[in-house]
Amino acid sequence: MSVTVDTVTPRSRKRIDGWRWAGRIFLLIMVLYTALPMAWMLLTSIKSGFAATQFPPQWWPAEPTLASYQKLLDPQNSVGQDFLRFFWNSLFVSVVTTILAVAVAVPAAYAFSRFRFPGRKFLFFSVLLRNMFPAVIFLVPLFILMRWLGLVNTHGSLILTYLTFGLPLAIWLLKGFYDNIPVQLEQAARIDGATRFQAFLLIVTPLSVPGIIATAIYSFIGAWNEYIYAATFLTKNEQLTLPVGIQRFFSENTTDFPGLMAASFLMSVPVVVLFLVLQKYFVRALTEGAVKH
Amino acid sequence: MTTMTGQLSSASEHLTRRPNILRQMWTSRGDYLYVLPAIVVMLVVIAYPIYYTIDLSFFKTPPGLQLRDKIWVGTDNYTQILTSEVFWKVTVNTVIWTLASTIIAFVLGFGAALALHRDFAGRAILRAILIIPWVISAVAASYIWKWIYHSDFGVLGAVLVQFGFLDRQPNFIDNVNSVLPSLIVVNIWREFPFAMIMLMAGLQTVPEQLLRAAKVDGASAWQRFWHVTFPHLRGVSTVTILLLAVANFNSFIIPWIMTGGGPSNASHIWITHIYELAFGRQRWGVAAAYSVLLFIILMVLGYFYVRALSGNESKEHGA
Numbered sequence A: 001m002s003v004t005v006d007t008v009t010p011r012s013r014k015r016i017d018g019w020r021w022a023g024r025i026f027l028l029i030m031v032l033y034t035a036l037p038m039a040w041m042l043l044t045s046i047k048s049g050f051a052a053t054q055f056p057p058q059w060w061p062a063e064p065t066l067a068s069y070q071k072l073l074d075p076q077n078s079v080g081q082d083f084l085r086f087f088w089n090s091l092f093v094s095v096v097t098t099i100l101a102v103a104v105a106v107p108a109a110y111a112f113s114r115f116r117f118p119g120r121k122f123l124f125f126s127v128l129l130r131n132m133f134p135a136v137i138f139l140v141p142l143f144i145l146m147r148w149l150g151l152v153n154t155h156g157s158l159i160l161t162y163l164t165f166g167l168p169l170a171i172w173l174l175k176g177f178y179d180n181i182p183v184q185l186e187q188a189a190r191i192d193g194a195t196r197f198q199a200f201l202l203i204v205t206p207l208s209v210p211g212i213i214a215t216a217i218y219s220f221i222g223a224w225n226e227y228i229y230a231a232t233f234l235t236k237n238e239q240l241t242l243p244v245g246i247q248r249f250f251s252e253n254t255t256d257f258p259g260l261m262a263a264s265f266l267m268s269v270p271v272v273v274l275f276l277v278l279q280k281y282f283v284r285a286l287t288e289g290a291v292k293h
Numbered sequence B: 001m002t003t004m005t006g007q008l009s010s011a012s013e014h015l016t017r018r019p020n021i022l023r024q025m026w027t028s029r030g031d032y033l034y035v036l037p038a039i040v041v042m043l044v045v046i047a048y049p050i051y052y053t054i055d056l057s058f059f060k061t062p063p064g065l066q067l068r069d070k071i072w073v074g075t076d077n078y079t080q081i082l083t084s085e086v087f088w089k090v091t092v093n094t095v096i097w098t099l100a101s102t103i104i105a106f107v108l109g110f111g112a113a114l115a116l117h118r119d120f121a122g123r124a125i126l127r128a129i130l131i132i133p134w135v136i137s138a139v140a141a142s143y144i145w146k147w148i149y150h151s152d153f154g155v156l157g158a159v160l161v162q163f164g165f166l167d168r169q170p171n172f173i174d175n176v177n178s179v180l181p182s183l184i185v186v187n188i189w190r191e192f193p194f195a196m197i198m199l200m201a202g203l204q205t206v207p208e209q210l211l212r213a214a215k216v217d218g219a220s221a222w223q224r225f226w227h228v229t230f231p232h233l234r235g236v237s238t239v240t241i242l243l244l245a246v247a248n249f250n251s252f253i254i255p256w257i258m259t260g261g262g263p264s265n266a267s268h269i270w271i272t273h274i275y276e277l278a279f280g281r282q283r284w285g286v287a288a289a290y291s292v293l294l295f296i297i298l299m300v301l302g303y304f305y306v307r308a309l310s311g312n313e314s315k316e317h318g319a
Helices: A014-045 A067-073 A078-114 A120-132 A135-149 A155-179 A183-191 A196-207 A209-225 A228-233 A242-252 A257-290 B002-012 B021-027 B029-056 B076-083 B085-115 B123-135 B138-148 B155-162 B179-203 B208-216 B221-232 B234-249 B253-258 B270-280 B284-318
Strands: none
Touching (some): A014 A257, A014 B085, A014 B123, A014 B138, A014 B179, A067 A257, A078 A155, A078 A196, A078 A209, A078 A242, A078 B029, A120 B284, A135 A155, A135 A228, A135 B270, A135 B284, A155 A209, A155 A228, A155 A257, A183 A196, A209 A257, A228 A242, A242 B138, A257 B123, A257 B138, A257 B179, B021 B029, B029 B284, B076 B085, B076 B284, B085 B234, B123 B179, B138 B179, B138 B253, B179 B234, B179 B253, B208 B221, B221 B234, B234 B284
């Protein structure tokens, strides 16, 4: 791109080249800070346990091996059995949480955006305030509540909890989105004989799909990565989700660093892929919703 | 598109001048149906725990006793906390942790957002790389960094030794002086991308015409940033800083997985300390009292939080 065309990029002119270089160097440092730990995770994961514990370290694995991945993904092996089960549990909990979060957040956000019922503001802020409180505060009472509901050691306890802590930001994101959809569209539908609910379902909902996708990504990632409730509510090995399962597993095998890094990598793959594929919706939802002024 | 819909959204303001609140609630009874699911879930999972925690904070629960055998002790738990040395140490840690993480993550995220604002080849890839730490699980991040900091085989120490900065492998997280800064580095690694995304979104709302006009009037790059770009980002900056501050104040996984609060409480922050009191030492009453103190602090923070989040909305109403 030409640097002299200042109508395209107002920030590009010769005398500010210093700023541009500062920006580039800064970006380089940030990319190294971000990527090197992840690169080291990958490099360690393809070493043998012996190669990983040498000093000075092998900067590049002398004999790369996929043994750790094979072990984790092999259903015949007890380690692989556990890992795949944790993986499946995480997937199940996250998907159900995501579906429910969208189903609950969509109507609520729509109502907060469109309707002017008394107490609307109060309710909206109490929903947002939920975001403020740390999980630890809710652990004991929620555990007792879950016992009372008969949900301890079930994935239902996690889904119900994740739902509430994902909702506030989901509702907030979606509300910003609905604020930007012209109300005239619904009014036109109403004039044509649609009920208010039909207008919401058939006119507004299709338009808000990007916002819904953003909400879904947010809920999924939150549920996939959650640790503290899962560590408290689940005790049976076959129920554990990945973050807790991995922690339990490697507190017994403290020196299997390649295995630990391979597990961390495999655990990160679904959310990273999901986010990278759908990130434009997420950024757009933030731009149109949360950030607009 | 944004400007157009912005104008239209004001049309959605149905008038409400509260003549009779009950009648109004009755006429809009259908509206509540839309928020009802959200409210019910919130009530069950939030209101009850808050009530329960406040109640429990006035009781003593000796280890070995069942929770239902708790003993009423009045405000003893509170005086015990406020007079203990650990409490103040943990509080100082929490303040350092929250302030340092929030400020540095925000500044780095801001810088990255500015540097990525201009289009250049490979921008999308760089942005994707920078976002990844925010997406991966904190448990995975904790293990990655724990391995990097490892006192025998850690790669960071090895690099420092190889380049001659140190003569032997340092102890990053087994040392009372370096543990908190080391954990803050991990936390920032995970959080700056969030600030970056928010500010990148914010930067798109800065009107190009204003920047161009300022340039025609002879404003320098720095002046354009300070007088045009920065004021436009004030709203999103406030929201970002508050969200970061709340998240940092409430962080648990990184210190818990990496050090468990040690060595000798040097990396305990409030949340990990409460967790340890409750689940490690079974001192539920004291933990509950801690939580109530936390509530109070969070309510103060929450006041600003709600004001910042509602800032956008009230401007809309004023228009």
